Amino acid sequence: MNPEEPVTISCPYCGESQVKVVDLADMTGEYIEDCEVCCQPMILVLSMPANKLTATVTREDE
Ligand SMILES: [Zn+2]
Numbered sequence: 001m002n003p004e005e006p007v008t009i010s011c012p013y014c015g016e017s018q019v020k021v022v023d024l025a026d027m028t029g030e031y032i033e034d035c036e037v038c039c040q041p042m043i044l045v046l047s048m049p050a051n052k053l054t055a056t057v058t059r060e061d062e
Contacts, residue, residue: 007055013040022046022055032060 003024010017016037018039030045
């Protein structure tokens with residue numbers, strides 16, 4: 001199994017959809033990715049209910 005999976009997210013700042021490749025070895029925590037469009041830091045929290053990878057994205061300042 002490939003430990004890296006693409007996940008589609010929407011930027012909480014500019015709303016742009018984009019795909020991030022995440023390392024499933026890091027599933028336990030949250031980490032920060034910069035938006036490809038507006039370069040703002042997004043906080044990604046990964047979860048996998050029913051074997052489907054999902055990412056919850058929040059702004060760093062919330
Ligand atoms: Zn953005």
